[in-house]
Amino acid sequence: MGVSVLSGQNVQRLAEVAPLPVPRLPLGRHLVLNGAITEAQLVEALQLQLRLNAPLGKIIVAEGWAEPRDILDALSAQSGLQIADLAATPPASELGDLMPVAFWLKHAVVPWIRMGPIVLVATSRPDRFPEVADAMAAAGLTAMPVLAGLDHIHAALARLFAAPLAKAAETCVEPSQSCRDWTFGARLPAILTGILILLVAVAFPELGLAALIFASVLTLSLFMALRLAGFAAHVAGRTHLIASHPGPRLPPISVLVPLYKEREIADALVRRLGRLNYPKALLDVILVLEEKDGVTQAALSAADLPHWMRVIKVPDLGGLTTKPRAMNFALDFCRGEIVGVWDAEDAPAPDQLERVAARFAQAPPDVVCLQGILDYYNPRTNWRARCFTIEYCSWFRVILPGIARLGLVVPLGGTTLFFRRQVLEELGRWDAHNVTEDADLGVRLCRAGYRTEMIDTVTHEEASFRAWPWVRQRSRWLKGFMVTYLVHMRAPRRLLADLGLWRFVGFQAFFLGTLGQFLLAPVLWSLWLLLFGLPHPIAQMVAPPLMAILVGFLVLAELLNILIGLTAVSAKDRRFLMPWVPTMMAYFPLGAVAAYKALWELAIRPFFWDKTQHGQAPEEDQPA
Template identity: 45%
Template structure:
């Protein structure tokens, strides 16, 4: 390949700090060699450089990223300065690599670890492009033997990652399908005994109904009553924990500072067949108030989803967004797409949002603060979910009430009870290293979030609730609601089966309390919904009619049964009323009694879910977003919303008014005083 793919920088402008000894001395004085080159080239003002150095003390970001994100230097000027600093050329990004075999000559693990990729060849020598020139010695030592001598060149990080995806994308996509250990994954469902659970139960049930009808109905009705009693106990306990909760715990997450540097956060937003919602999504995510140099928003789309990709191409996507295209494969699921994107995540924290989400602007500060002070075993934070279209109709009102009960009452109570938290699918935040250690998400599980919550608990990690809220679009039509709920129920049932492949090991991993809670929340929910019609049928006893359950119970048991049914109904209504105490939810209290027929739809969705575990276990019955107002809701720009885009230091905006270096100590605390020499060097003097 011709050398036209390289642009070399002349060495005549290299300042005095270029030599190794001078550079070491500069580092000892906490100076910035990169800043010296930028000042020497007149690419940046001293005031902006000083502000960038102040930010670097408080943020886990490279100086170059801070300068680019805040518009204080152009990418070309930065590349020129880095080229001079390290004495290497920089790649022509207009002519990216296209030789796949050449790219694959370096393993993807090494490429991703150091952000390096084979870029071109010249004179029989391989040229590697990297965005981390400070890592060149480590890269050289880690290269596979047989590559021979190599040269290094500079390239922007995004261009290096594009080239890695070009050469290794298909291999990474295949790996994304099977990252979770097989014993904890659904991927072998069709070839394992797991797939026989539902058919076997159906055969046994039909046989007994044909030959032992009365006794079978009686036993099932008794089981339904027992499950109802356990459900009443569980709900009553959750209500008690909620009412005795110390609310100050939540506020401390938002207000507590930390001496650690503010981290980079990667946000995953998977999209599939979402052309209607793509544009509004970009505007909503752009409202997140977090330093741009620390924000890595990844819009994840499938390779074959042309409509969504074109919608994103038409949208005005800010520079701190990335579109990650997932190579085609099976299954086409959200967890597979996120597993693929996890390879390219820049942040030490990984967050997950849905396509229709509208998160609070200051969410990420609360997340960063909480992770900074939380014990290392806390590896996941779960935020609250709410809906922005609760007034649309009866279904949306009931759905909003249900979400309020689950996220505002049940999940915090589950955490306080010491049980494993079944995660919701959005407003989730993870420590990236632990997420990779776990293998990410099960690509074949249609409720990958709940499954991940159990896997975290099995390894001794913890999930906490954090005081933030994301609004999303409530499903406001009956059949789409049933389809969505059937996917959730199918995933819960398959998760329960998979984790019970080794029941003794599951008990050892979780401990007795979490083990009982797991069965109650996963299997109990499915059985409660599936057997609910038998409970409804017992109402005939109140009218003096015979019911099969009375063959197993004495006559006096009718009154305790009636008491349990009444208590369950009153408790369900009470939980919803308590959950709707927030001011924006109080109007829903009048609608709470109408949730009783709403919950009966769960039975229909459960039957559909159990059927699909046999016929199409990995089928993702997709929810259409934007059909109920999500495409139009609150899509104003950050400027229209009054959000100021300024660098943030530990939650406090920096005043963008420093005209010179001498003025900075009066405006920022603990900022180093630096001096710019006539030769372009920068030294710290206090």
């Protein structure tokens, strides 16, 4: 096609003369003349561009009519610019210092080669290059454009700024709302205090028992009050899941999919995400891998990734390896104004992104996060998978929509989350050291005066159906809840001022209630002895009428849980789970093991990410 590619050996001639003016035919016309597309395809692409906020070339590639290289060649013919081979001649490391890294990322350009006063800068959008040239001229630099694909530019930027971007990904959140300063020395006073309390309880057993029972009943009361409030809002019809329809012009959406040691998931992931109906010209799915994760890289190398799905590798600095750190790094390379998160095993509803885009278009500016419904695609695997599904249905279909509608703090669910990108960056992204970065971010956005809404779209995941993997996953969640609570309670008065009294109480109810129910579960179980008239040490310390009230409260709490569970699985496709709802009492005892594991890790390994292995259960058919 007569378009040359620049490498390091032939840039001298380009540096001596500026590109000559050429007749500017439209890009689509160049593609037709080159035989890359037909006239009919060009007409259809122009019609699509009327409702898609995407460049014409991206639409043509998305429809499968041309390859990215065809678009680059046509752009070169249109602009008179040469194409830079960033792979054969990568940018020199010192060029990155010519301008701040934020400049290169903002404009999606990369400094390629410097020859005297001239810097050749690779861009995929020559129409936007004058802004780049003006900014560099103000810094005393003469910039000349060359062409490169956006994927190649991002790859070059990731290599050029690997260390500083990876380091910045660990420190995005302001120190007062991060746990990254939790050295062993900082944790030692709390550890010693805990040991002292335990020794006092052993030395004075009656006092210790009374304190444990009081704490267990208090946390149960908090937790049940929160669940009752959410359930009441659901029953009263005060809450509804937002169901919207796409508007006339859709925005570009980026979705981060963090992967780590995922041997079995690659083909299934591509197949599941391939079901999405969102225009592929506006879809940017980023598979976020750790640089040292050879397992996942090998799995993906055998997969045929579509053009709207790309891989970003997070540099290994020899320290922290967490999901939030990886997402912080990848966020710099997102192309969408809306940013979402899916997990490796997720199977989102085909119309999910249309609903997200429509709701953000209609929602007030303070709604910066949309949380979808999480469900499971393998509820029939075994009893534990059934109970896991009941638990999530209760939370995501009943309680969480209720507390969101009541204006309380919404602890986010880690996946099927969508954010206005600008606000996400203003909030400091995710805390790279918090193993429940989702719940922490939910608190921080609420403290900043923003809101989360539930949206009527479902993502199916894989239920953890084996005992020890369930304990490991649950222990990570509980450790993260402990971390989040302790971080935000560093300054209780400031937290109260940020949240207001109503949200502050809801914050206490969720975190103290959840943690107390798992950590103090053995104490609560022991109280069931009173129901059957069996001896219990508390009987000698409490009057019979008070014991009757205590037993009645336990029964009512369990009945409320059963009622919520039955309501949550009342939909046609989940009614087969109803007989299993009463067995949930036997489902949670392993949670106590997970809680004590979490408490131990909080003391000695607060940043350890206990990985959940995916791809262990077959995907069952889901209702349309």
